[in-house]
Amino acid sequence: MLQLARRMGRAKPSAIMAVAEKAKSLKAAGRDIISFSIGVPNFLPAEHVYAAARDALGKDSGQYGSNRGSDALLDAFLKHIEATGLTGYTRANCSTGIGAKHVLYNLAEALLDEGDTIAYAVPYWTTYADIAEICNAKSLELPCPASQNYKLTPAQLDAALASKPKIFLFNNPNNPTGMVYTKDEISALADVLVKYPDTWIVTDDIYNRMVFDGLGYHNFVHFQPSLRDRVIFVDSLSKTYGMPGWRVGFMVGPELVAKALTTLNSNHITNIPEVVTAAAIAALTGPQDVPTSKNAEFQAKRDQVMAVMNSIPGVICPKPQGAFYVFPDISCAFGKSHDGKKIENDVDLCNLLLEAKGVACVPGSAFGEPRALRISYTCPTAQLPEGLKRFKEFFAELA
């Protein structure tokens, strides 16, 4: 009998897309749906990005390009990350991919042998667990519930690294929680990381420009420069510049790793297309009004969401300080009913919320935390109060 590879038995379609699809079909059927489900920015790239792409169309060589990324693109990226305090790297430390998701898959292929362990905090961005499954690696999940602000503690990290996982995968600011680690928290985790030289450290920090309340972004290498030998910083244009569909991701880290990813690119994608490269350079080097002005907007929306979360009895919601997500623990609703329909878990709650109120959220189980759900507040600003009003009504109607 013809069969797919065994690994496909472990690969699952994205749970986030499943909610989005359901919301879309209800909308197509005429329902008034407000989507808090998909984590995409609600703005387009700046005009200078389009202008660069249009200009490049006229000059496109139509040829294969560099597997690592063009020199101009890598230089633009290096300059960009200097503002994040990551300095002293060269093109040889960099590689690119078709979005950060592709860079992360490349890293898993480059660093993990079958049976190796990858450690990460829970809640996690869904793809982490899928990458581990597809690579036949073991996941070491480190539970970080709402009661500890969804943050990993140094003691937890210490205990996890003692078992020598091949990779520690870290995500800050975090999807799905929106939490941002403070300077002191990153410094304390970095002190633990130096003790375990056999573990690669991947910092998936694609929301590093989306930090509120003047908190700032911090990386382990800022506090322990020796970690540069094994920290791999991953970044993307998707969220910062409103360019998720353009598919541009990067890494900077040890030359050995950057070279390995470039070799994988030579066998997978070959190169980022010329027109996309031109748009990416324009985004990285042009006026930075887009990320800067959007932060103020997101922070105001975060405050609106938090005001409602804090007003619902039983809902526990640590205050996020970055990205565009809020991740309330809604387990107070389990065992109750809405309109006679019983809520056993997060999936029931999200389904009923969508059916009864037309509000789409992603069940926390998609992120390994079934006591919560994710609200992405990138919907049009005018829709947010109405969506939140319906959310609150739903909880008030529970019996």
Ligand code: PLP
């Ligand atoms: N990492 C995190 C934490 C994300 O939330 C996402 C996208 O939602 C990605 C990586 C992938 O980003 P990209 O669009 O660059 O593939």
